Amino acid sequence: MAEVELKQENIVYAKSKLMLDNVMHYCPGCSHGTVHKLIAEVIEEMGLEHKTMGVSPVGCAVFAYNYIDIDWAEAAHGRACAVATAMKRLHPDRMVFTYQGDGDLSAIGTCETIHAAARGENIVAVYINNAIYGMTGGQMAPTTLLGMKTATTPYGRDPRLNGYPYKISDMLAHLDGVCYLTRQSVHTPANVRKCKRALRKAFENAMAGKGFSMVEVVSTCNSGWKLSPVKANEWLEENMLPFYPLGDVKDI
Amino acid sequence: MAEKEVKLMKGNEVIAHAAIRYGCDGYFGYPITPQSEVMETLMELKPWETTGMVVLQAESEVSSINMVYGGAATGKRVMTSSSSPGVSLMSEGLSYLAGAELPCLVVNCQRGGPGLGTIQPSQGDYFQACKGGAHGDFHLIVLAPNSVQEMHDFVADAFDLAFKYRNPAMILADGAIGQMMEKVTLSPQRPRKTDAEIEAECHSWAAYGKPADRERNVVTSLELRSEEMEKINQRLQAKYKAMEENEVRYEAIECDDADYVIVAFGSSARICSATVEIARAEGVKVGLLRPITLYPFPKKVLAELAERGVKGFLSAELNAGQMVEDVRLAVNGKAPVEHYGRQGGSIFTPDEVFKALKDKIINR
Amino acid sequence: MKETLIIAGFGGQGVLSMGKILAYAGVMQDFEVTWMPSYGPEMRGGTANVTVILSDRRISSPIAHEFDTAIILNQQSMDKFESQVKPGGTLIYDVNGITHHPERKDINIYSINATEECAKMGNAKLFNTMILGGYLKVCPVVSMDNVMTGLKKSLPERAWKMLPANEEAIRHGGEIITAVHTL
Numbered sequence: 001m002a003e004v005e006l007k008q009e010n011i012v013y014a015k016s017k018l019m020l021d022n023v024m025h026y027c028p029g030c031s032h033g034t035v036h037k038l039i040a041e042v043i044e045e046m047g048l049e050h051k052t053m054g055v056s057p058v059g060c061a062v063f064a065y066n067y068i069d070i071d072w073a074e075a076a077h078g079r080a081c082a083v084a085t086a087m088k089r090l091h092p093d094r095m096v097f098t099y100q101g102d103g104d105l106s107a108i109g110t111c112e113t114i115h116a117a118a119r120g121e122n123i124v125a126v127y128i129n130n131a132i133y134g135m136t137g138g139q140m141a142p143t144t145l146l147g148m149k150t151a152t153t154p155y156g157r158d159p160r161l162n163g164y165p166y167k168i169s170d171m172l173a174h175l176d177g178v179c180y181l182t183r184q185s186v187h188t189p190a191n192v193r194k195c196k197r198a199l200r201k202a203f204e205n206a207m208a209g210k211g212f213s214m215v216e217v218v219s220t221c222n223s224g225w226k227l228s229p230v231k232a233n234e235w236l237e238e239n240m241l242p243f244y245p246l247g248d249v250k251d252i
Numbered sequence: 253m254a255e256k257e258v259k260l261m262k263g264n265e266v267i268a269h270a271a272i273r274y275g276c277d278g279y280f281g282y283p284i285t286p287q288s289e290v291m292e293t294l295m296e297l298k299p300w301e302t303t304g305m306v307v308l309q310a311e312s313e314v315s316s317i318n319m320v321y322g323g324a325a326t327g328k329r330v331m332t333s334s335s336s337p338g339v340s341l342m343s344e345g346l347s348y349l350a351g352a353e354l355p356c357l358v359v360n361c362q363r364g365g366p367g368l369g370t371i372q373p374s375q376g377d378y379f380q381a382c383k384g385g386a387h388g389d390f391h392l393i394v395l396a397p398n399s400v401q402e403m404h405d406f407v408a409d410a411f412d413l414a415f416k417y418r419n420p421a422m423i424l425a426d427g428a429i430g431q432m433m434e435k436v437t438l439s440p441q442r443p444r445k446t447d448a449e450i451e452a453e454c455h456s457w458a459a460y461g462k463p464a465d466r467e468r469n470v471v472t473s474l475e476l477r478s479e480e481m482e483k484i485n486q487r488l489q490a491k492y493k494a495m496e497e498n499e500v501r502y503e504a505i506e507c508d509d510a511d512y513v514i515v516a517f518g519s520s521a522r523i524c525s526a527t528v529e530i531a532r533a534e535g536v537k538v539g540l541l542r543p544i545t546l547y548p549f550p551k552k553v554l555a556e557l558a559e560r561g562v563k564g565f566l567s568a569e570l571n572a573g574q575m576v577e578d579v580r581l582a583v584n585g586k587a588p589v590e591h592y593g594r595q596g597g598s599i600f601t602p603d604e605v606f607k608a609l610k611d612k613i614i615n616r
Numbered sequence: 617m618k619e620t621l622i623i624a625g626f627g628g629q630g631v632l633s634m635g636k637i638l639a640y641a642g643v644m645q646d647f648e649v650t651w652m653p654s655y656g657p658e659m660r661g662g663t664a665n666v667t668v669i670l671s672d673r674r675i676s677s678p679i680a681h682e683f684d685t686a687i688i689l690n691q692q693s694m695d696k697f698e699s700q701v702k703p704g705g706t707l708i709y710d711v712n713g714i715t716h717h718p719e720r721k722d723i724n725i726y727s728i729n730a731t732e733e734c735a736k737m738g739n740a741k742l743f744n745t746m747i748l749g750g751y752l753k754v755c756p757v758v759s760m761d762n763v764m765t766g767l768k769k770s771l772p773e774r775a776w777k778m779l780p781a782n783e784e785a786i787r788h789g790g791e792i793i794t795a796v797h798t799l
Binding site: 258260285286371427428431432433434435519522523525526529599601602 | 636639640643648649650651652653655675676677678679681769
């Protein structure tokens with residue numbers, strides 16, 4: 001095949017130079033890869049690649065540090081917002097964000113999340129809500145929908161047995177330290193673009209010292225949901241979005 | 253003439269002064285009796301207005317230790333303090349700190365347990381402090397002060413050791429040392445390290461924002477490949493061995509001609525030094541071996557004392573018998589080793605220890 | 617010289633600060649000093665005590681179980697500490713609220729009615745320095761100059777206007793202390 005010379009004006013898309021070439025461990029169809037890409041792009045476009053520290057969680061995104069070419073600290077399960085608090089307080093000129101799943105941020109780490117938000121820490125939490133524990137093999141998350149089957153709710157989530165799912169973004173909206181809460185998704189190209197704008201805004205808030213921002217990304221887990229990537233996107237639209245509606249929850 | 257900075261201070265207060273003067277970058281803590289004066293003093297001194305030190309009251313000890321993890325991950329000198337139940341909550345964080353090889357300082361002003369227990373002094377956390385105290389094979393560097401002056405001095409020593417070995421260090425005090433006031437000479441104020449100095453010192457590992465001239469740094473304790481994880485463990489063990497070879501500290505009081513040796517640390521050692529005086533006055537040749545580093549433990553000197561012909565050792569602790577196991581391992585059967593202790597916040601008297609020495613060792 | 621002293625009474629009587637004044641005075645006098653309080657819930661309205669040791673040598677144990685001197689300011693403390701005064705030692709007590717007076721014959725016993733004197737003077741805040749004055753009269757372990765320096769160091773600057781009144785209370789305490797039984 002003849003080599004094609006790409007002219008600058010013909011390039012419509014390029015991978016962020018902050019995205020490393022490591023092969024991703026995520027399942028095909030998973031939302032994580034898309035969100036990683038968006039974060040890398042935002043950091044690059046804001047010129048923050050030498051000033052950013054990421055805090056990776058325990059969960060599927062534990063290896064986030066293998067994919068974005070910035071400094072990282074890997075936190076204990078749920079503690080990312082506490083870890084990020086100190087990093088930012090000790091380096092107020094830096095960009096510090098956490099990247100956490102629903103189990104990490106809104107189950108085991110609820111306390112750390114709420115208090116970092118209440119204190120108005122100038123950090124960003126990127127919150128991947130796919131209503132399931134992906135890494136440990138598809139168990140119930142606090143965000144698992146009623147009736148949804150998981151490894152620990154094999155007959156479907158029953159509120160009498162398993163309690164109700166909750167929306168932590170809505171809960172955090174009541175806190176004075178929080179400046180920006182938004183619920184996004186990456187299941188269509190249009191949503192991907194919106195999600196990127198939301199991430200950019202959150203990162204700008206943190207650098208401007210406006211307080212705590214969180215971008216919730218309503219995501220798919222096609223392995224955990226036992227659906228093909230396409231079916232998972234459809235399921236998300238039909239089941240997740242009615243309970244976790246997209247849009248800004250708080251923006252001040 | 254400049255006034256010498258001799259002050260009368262509580263052990264807990266002096267921790268705060270020493271941290272500021274050492275050039276500590278951040279303190280993250282949660283109140284618990286009997287150590288709350290550490291953060292209270294810091295908040296009163298407002299070091300963020302002078303040295304730039306960050307002081308933050310966290311929502312829990314779990315959060316405190318993870319803030320310490322975050323701060324340490326960026327190469328800063330950070331610390332927390334708590335008392336026994338709070339330190340239990342920090343166990344997870346300590347394991348992660350050790351696993352990620354992060355230097356930091358944790359002060360445990362012990363109280364009696366188990367559970368909520370009492371707020372009175374105890375040494376019941378020896379096992380927790382010295383035997384890892386959380387999951388995985390790791391050690392903290394553990395220093396045991398027996399005076400307010402040592403509370404002051406060990407802040408600098410612990411930070412220096414923590415950075416030398418990239419390992420968390422603990423000052424294992426107790427309610428008595430924390431609440432007591434004594435004379436203390438404060439060290440001069442040292443400047444905090446600049447960001448440039450930290451970047452030079454911690455270039456190879458810390459996460460402070462990846463500069464153009466190096467690869468990204470990832471602070472983590474995770475390694476799923478078992479052959480790699482084993483290598484990490486071997487490196488940690490080599491580090492602990494180096495500590496055992498180079499960092500053992502102890503005080504030997506009247507041990508040279510001693511027929512019997514009391515082994516005690518921290519506040520117990522203060523009490524037992526009075527026991528030595530009482531015994532010597534009665535013509536009984538008793539010495540006191542005070543481990544200053546509980547980890548690494550002064551095994552060698554104990555083995556030498558046993559070898560030299562000491563007739564028996566009494567490990568006097570404010571617990572049910574914890575350090576005595578290390579004393580026995582060191583003495584290795586060459587002489588009898590017994591334990592005497594009080595628990596639940598009760599404290600033994602010098603006479604009580606002497607009686608125990610007679611009952612359990614001398615007249616046995 | 618070694619003086620092992622316990623001051624025991626109710627929280628709010630100024631027990632801990634009395635010990636602090638003495639400890640500071642000891643520092644001024646180049647003594648080794650330890651000040652070891654009871655702490656915790658006891659501080660809040662219950663009984664409070666502090667052990668102060670002044671010595672011209674290194675102090676081995678900061679925790680004592682018998683005392684050269686006990687200053688006792690309520691009945692609970694009398695019940696607990698009368699027996700812990702060393703034979704030949706000294707017990708000083710404020711008579712207010714004491715129902716069972718000390719009975720030992722092998723120690724020096726002094727009483728002081730500082731509660732009543734303070735009430736007469738209309739200033740209950742001078743209670744602890746008046747007691748301290750009584751103690752220093754019978755056990756002059758530190759000089760008055762150093763006590764005044766200790767007092768100044770243990771008070772926040774805004775309270776320094778109280779220094780003359782406290783000095784007078786210390787002096788007056790020395791006048792009103794009464795021997796009950798001496799060896």
